[in-house]
Amino acid sequence: xxxxxxxxxxxxxxxxxxxxxxxxxxxxxxxxxxxxxxxxxxxxxxxxxxxxxxxxxxxxxxxxxxxxxxxxxxxxxxxxxxxxxxxxxxxxxxxxxxxxxxxxxxxxxxxxxxxxxxxxxxxxxxxxxxxxxxxx
Amino acid sequence: xxxxxxxxxxxxxxxxxxxxxxxxxxxxxxxxxxxxxxxxxxxxxxxxxxxxxxxxxxxxxxxxxxxxxxxx
Numbered sequence: 001x002x003x004x005x006x007x008x009x010x011x012x013x014x015x016x017x018x019x020x021x022x023x024x025x026x027x028x029x030x031x032x033x034x035x036x037x038x039x040x041x042x043x044x045x046x047x048x049x050x051x052x053x054x055x056x057x058x059x060x061x062x063x064x065x066x067x068x069x070x071x072x073x074x075x076x077x078x079x080x081x082x083x084x085x086x087x088x089x090x091x092x093x094x095x096x097x098x099x100x101x102x103x104x105x106x107x108x109x110x111x112x113x114x115x116x117x118x119x120x121x122x123x124x125x126x127x128x129x130x131x132x133x134x135x136x
Numbered sequence: 137x138x139x140x141x142x143x144x145x146x147x148x149x150x151x152x153x154x155x156x157x158x159x160x161x162x163x164x165x166x167x168x169x170x171x172x173x174x175x176x177x178x179x180x181x182x183x184x185x186x187x188x189x190x191x192x193x194x195x196x197x198x199x200x201x202x203x204x205x206x207x208x
Binding site: 013018025028058061072105 | 176181183184185187192195199205207208
């Protein structure tokens with residue numbers, strides 16, 4: 001396995017991992033344990049907190065535990081533009097931080113993937129195939 | 137900040153740890169830190185999921201695919 005791939009999880013992947021056992025949680029654990037570098041930004045935390053507050057009536061402990069979970073990733077700087085598109089800002093932040101892979105379940109963001117670019121945009125299943133099954 | 141933690145291992149556990157040192161080339165300390173970090177993540181995930189999973193189902197999220205679709 002090639003060590004040290006830089007992987008940025010979109011907010012929906014973090015929230016999925018926090019709520020249900022499954023692929024996203026396993027991906028997080030497996031990549032962290034295999035020596036890949038997880039990247040994140042303050043905007044991810046803000047968005048995740050917004051979702052947890054909006055969706056769950058009993059969220060106080062969850063916010064604190066989410067921060068503990070989120071702290072396993074290295075923080076990178078957010079991008080200011082485009083101001084009206086948080087998804088695009090996260091992708092830009094990941095790209096600026098030299099991420100190799102951006103993981104998301106958002107179909108619109110997945111549509112921005114291009115094979116010839118340095119950073120691939122893939123689903124959690126795609127990331128599992130690239131980084132765990134293929135060992136890359 | 138760093139802290140020193142003394143952990144008592146029985147003979148079997150110490151042998152298993154030394155075998156891992158030999159197999160991986162990592163130090164005992166690195167292996168123990170790796171294990172602690174992974175266990176802390178697992179426990180944090182378990183606590184979050186135990187808390188949020190039932191609330192999510194009650195709110196209409198039944199699987200992680202529902203979250204991946206609904207949260208941008």
